[in-house]
Amino acid sequence: MLKIFKYSFFDLIRGKWSLIYFGFFFISSMSLLYISGDVAKVIISLMNIILLLNPLIATIFGVMYFYNSREFSELLLAQPIKRRDIFLGQYLGLSVSLSISFILGLLIPFAIFGIFSTNQVTNAVTLLFVGTILTLIFSAIAFYIALRNENKIKGFGTAIFLWLFFAVIYDGIFLLLLMTFNEYPLEKFALVSMIFNPIDLSRILILLNLDISALMGYTGAVFNQFFGNMLGISISIFVLLIWIVTPIFFFLRSLKKKDF
Amino acid sequence: MDKTIKISGLHKSFKKLHVLKGIDLTIDKPGIYAVLGPNASGKTTLIKVMLGMVIPQKGNVEILGENIKNNPFYRKNISYLPQIARFPENLKVSELLEMIQDLQKRKGDTDDLIKGLKLEPYLDAKLVSLSGGTKQKVNVVLTFMYDNPIIILDEPTSGLDPISMVYLKKKIQEEKEKGKIILVTTHIMPLVEELADEIIFLLEGVISFRGSASQLKLDQGGESIEIAIANLLTKQHA
Numbered sequence: 218m219l220k221i222f223k224y225s226f227f228d229l230i231r232g233k234w235s236l237i238y239f240g241f242f243f244i245s246s247m248s249l250l251y252i253s254g255d256v257a258k259v260i261i262s263l264m265n266i267i268l269l270l271n272p273l274i275a276t277i278f279g280v281m282y283f284y285n286s287r288e289f290s291e292l293l294l295a296q297p298i299k300r301r302d303i304f305l306g307q308y309l310g311l312s313v314s315l316s317i318s319f320i321l322g323l324l325i326p327f328a329i330f331g332i333f334s335t336n337q338v339t340n341a342v343t344l345l346f347v348g349t350i351l352t353l354i355f356s357a358i359a360f361y362i363a364l365r366n367e368n369k370i371k372g373f374g375t376a377i378f379l380w381l382f383f384a385v386i387y388d389g390i391f392l393l394l395l396m397t398f399n400e401y402p403l404e405k406f407a408l409v410s411m412i413f414n415p416i417d418l419s420r421i422l423i424l425l426n427l428d429i430s431a432l433m434g435y436t437g438a439v440f441n442q443f444f445g446n447m448l449g450i451s452i453s454i455f456v457l458l459i460w461i462v463t464p465i466f467f468f469l470r471s472l473k474k475k476d477f
Numbered sequence: 478m479d480k481t482i483k484i485s486g487l488h489k490s491f492k493k494l495h496v497l498k499g500i501d502l503t504i505d506k507p508g509i510y511a512v513l514g515p516n517a518s519g520k521t522t523l524i525k526v527m528l529g530m531v532i533p534q535k536g537n538v539e540i541l542g543e544n545i546k547n548n549p550f551y552r553k554n555i556s557y558l559p560q561i562a563r564f565p566e567n568l569k570v571s572e573l574l575e576m577i578q579d580l581q582k583r584k585g586d587t588d589d590l591i592k593g594l595k596l597e598p599y600l601d602a603k604l605v606s607l608s609g610g611t612k613q614k615v616n617v618v619l620t621f622m623y624d625n626p627i628i629i630l631d632e633p634t635s636g637l638d639p640i641s642m643v644y645l646k647k648k649i650q651e652e653k654e655k656g657k658i659i660l661v662t663t664h665i666m667p668l669v670e671e672l673a674d675e676i677i678f679l680l681e682g683v684i685s686f687r688g689s690a691s692q693l694k695l696d697q698g699g700e701s702i703e704i705a706i707a708n709l710l711t712k713q714h715a
Contacts, residue, residue, distance in 0.1 A: 220579060220580055221580075224565070224568075224576050225565075227567075228565040228566070228567045228568060229567075231567045232566075232567055286565065287563075288559070288561055288562070288563030288564070289563060289564055289565050291530065291559055292559065292564070292577075292619075293580070294528065294529070294530050295528050295530070295552060295555070295557040295559070296552060296553075296577070296580050296581060297549050297550045297551075297552040297553040297581065298549055298580060299549045300549070473532075474532055475532075476491065476525070476530065476531040476532060477525065477530040477531065
């Protein structure tokens with residue numbers, strides 16, 4: 218598996234998309250830091266970018282990479298290597314190369330502006346952590362969807378829809394339900410609904426850390442109140458890890474029966 | 478080592494499409510075996526089952542005495558030339574060759590093949606910039622660099638120029654003389670007549686003929702294999 222990882226990783230990291238992805242984060246965080254002196258505000262702006270963009274890019278690249286490397290996978294399948302190792306290696310190659318572009322794109326400007334010597338260190342690190350976790354989650358989901366759909370258009374469509382669902386539609390439905398049932402106590406419902414959306418969960422994780430209740434919204438406030446800070450953070454990290462493992466588990470289960 | 482391929486009671490269907498309907502096949506003598514059949518007769522599926530890419534619903538496959546179920550390591554004895562060649566785009570040809578040898582954990586004999594196929598100028602080129610035919614040549618190198626007892630070739634001549642085709646045919650003959658089992662699927666009948674010791678003819682998911690080319694011609698009538706096969710097909714449908 219490590220060998221496949223090594224090759225996928227170097228294949229991807231040398232590609233132009235890694236550079237573009239890095240460049241995007243580098244330029245946006247550089248310019249945000251340059252324009253605004255307030256690091257907390259910059260972190261919130263970057264959070265909003267990351268919460269939308271990292272899942273989207275991981276989804277698109279995951280699906281694309283899986284489909285594009287199909288013939289290559291066939292070549293590898295004819296080698297004396299376990300199926301599981303081939304695809305786990307490819308998954309890690311993709312998600313790690315995306316994560317590295319992302320992390321370097323933020324880390325270098327942060328270092329240049331000396332954020333790591335201010336009191337914003339934990340927030341910056343949380344941001345990097347959450348962005349990486351989201352990349353891992355959504356590339357795993359994308360791999361699973363691509364494996365299950367032989368038809369590329371259908372695979373792409375499903376993956377993009379899923380991203381749209383978690384990034385936009387989910388919150389819409391959630392708000393609609395809150396408005397409709399605003400006479401009932403909805404705290405528990407809000408808490409449970411949070412767990413089923415990794416993007417919301419990531420937002421809570423960053424905001425609990427930033428400790429800005431005004432920006433947290435209803436669910437965040439409830440979450441904060443219910444769990445208290447430390448416990449809330451640990452639980453959201455735990456649930457995020459489950460969000461990585463679950464799609465990988467289903468992916469490996471389908472892989473056993475897959476015909477290439 | 479037990480030098481045979483043993484397939485028994487093999488069934489495979491894709492959703493409602495029943496592709497292989499009970500294949501029993503034992504190959505215990507070295508030689509070149511042409512797997513023939515009309516489109517969608519299950520040739521590629523059969524080959525992919527042997528390579529563990531397609532998982533059958535029923536049946537047993539033993540290669541060199543090893544059951545292939547849940548066991549990737551029997552594949553170190555098989556060289557496989559796929560129909561289409563596509564590789565990771567950013568790798569160079571030389572890097573790809575090194576990678577496969579790294580994954581196989583053994584050195585292959587690539588120098589002669591590279592020379593024979595005139596691939597030297599392309600070694601430092603990235604795979605994405607190569608033409609289809611050149612990629613197929615790279616594939617040929619990957620297939621023949623190891624001295625494996627079983628070789629499977631899926632449409633080996635597609636995209637190759639006449640010079641490389643001659644080279645490939647010579648290579649196949651050489652490997653045969655080393656006492657290997659070579660399976661070839663193709664639609665090019667002159668190639669079958671030239672190379673194959675035995676024909677395995679698949680029709681609608683079962684083996685409907687097995688024997689030499691002259692036997693097929695004798696059975697079905699006709700002066701070429703093409704006509705003999707056409708006769709066989711019309712009889713089946715009559």
